[in-house]
Amino acid sequence: MWGFSRAQAIAFVVMVALIIVCPWVLYPVFLMKVLCFALFACAFNLMIGYVGLLSFGHAAFFGMGSYIAAWTAKHWGITAEAAILLGGATGAILGLVLGYIAIRRQGLYFAMITLGLAQMVYFFCLQAPFTGGEDGIQQVPRSPLFGVISMQPDMHIYWLVAVVFLLGFLLIHRVVHSPFGQVLKAIRENEPRATSLGYRTDDYKLIAFVLSTFLAGIAGGTKALVFGIATLTDVHYSMSGEVVLMVLLGGLGTIFGPVMGALVLSAMENYLAQFGAWVTVTQGAIFMICVLAFRRGIIGEIGAKLRIQL
Numbered sequence: 001m002w003g004f005s006r007a008q009a010i011a012f013v014v015m016v017a018l019i020i021v022c023p024w025v026l027y028p029v030f031l032m033k034v035l036c037f038a039l040f041a042c043a044f045n046l047m048i049g050y051v052g053l054l055s056f057g058h059a060a061f062f063g064m065g066s067y068i069a070a071w072t073a074k075h076w077g078i079t080a081e082a083a084i085l086l087g088g089a090t091g092a093i094l095g096l097v098l099g100y101i102a103i104r105r106q107g108l109y110f111a112m113i114t115l116g117l118a119q120m121v122y123f124f125c126l127q128a129p130f131t132g133g134e135d136g137i138q139q140v141p142r143s144p145l146f147g148v149i150s151m152q153p154d155m156h157i158y159w160l161v162a163v164v165f166l167l168g169f170l171l172i173h174r175v176v177h178s179p180f181g182q183v184l185k186a187i188r189e190n191e192p193r194a195t196s197l198g199y200r201t202d203d204y205k206l207i208a209f210v211l212s213t214f215l216a217g218i219a220g221g222t223k224a225l226v227f228g229i230a231t232l233t234d235v236h237y238s239m240s241g242e243v244v245l246m247v248l249l250g251g252l253g254t255i256f257g258p259v260m261g262a263l264v265l266s267a268m269e270n271y272l273a274q275f276g277a278w279v280t281v282t283q284g285a286i287f288m289i290c291v292l293a294f295r296r297g298i299i300g301e302i303g304a305k306l307r308i309q310l
Helices: 004-022 026-048 057-075 080-102 108-125 152-176 179-189 192-194 200-228 235-249 259-273 273-293 298-306
Strands: none
Touching: 004 026, 026 152, 026 179, 026 200, 026 235, 026 259, 057 080, 057 108, 057 200, 057 235, 057 259, 080 108, 080 152, 080 200, 108 235, 152 179, 179 192, 179 200, 179 259, 192 200, 200 273, 235 259, 235 273, 235 298, 259 273
């Protein structure tokens, strides 16, 4: 069911079990941050891992989803699920517009176009009145779920974030293992041949791009409600760089790799903060070791050793 192999089904059950158990052991807010970034990384992996398109501008969709969810929750007082969905819709609409411009290019050209468009979004967010400029949108309320269930306790909103992540993860897994996903892989391997077989490759890439940006917006909107703030950090190009690192660290083109990458990167940012200015040096050394020791990424190497697909 859902295209899971036996190994993937076992890995999924383990992941769900950890999601259920961990908030009773670790700090729930940290875990929510991991889940938000894991969904963001999975969305990005859909593009680079299965279509072969490297986007340097995914922070634009993550950040705009965060801003819209935060603004609507604070000023319109809408419910939590509506704010998150509006964040996703914002990412999808922006992805449709920017993707239509960029999708006809490949390789470095596509990457540079997405970076340029994302920088335009960044400067828009810097100047637009509703974003709060450098101060961002602060004191975002955790709106009740369906207008009934309070999201103020950390454990309450944690279960919402967990459900959002799992739904997004299952959606991506189903897309990848559907006939549509097989066409995406064919485009990644040999686009001219896919075109010669009658597939309108630009349309397939644009649909995948919009789906990826929709989930990125969902992740951004969820993060805004968790932390009660949306800032320029969410749309900055460094955020696009972080999601690239998450995917490469966990395993490019694997289902569970982005989740592992998000966990490792978030843990380093959280637990290495005590090193102060040396944190970036420490992170750089760890990344070098991981790249040299795990050339397929952590999950990619585990899968290769066990001869299974994860």
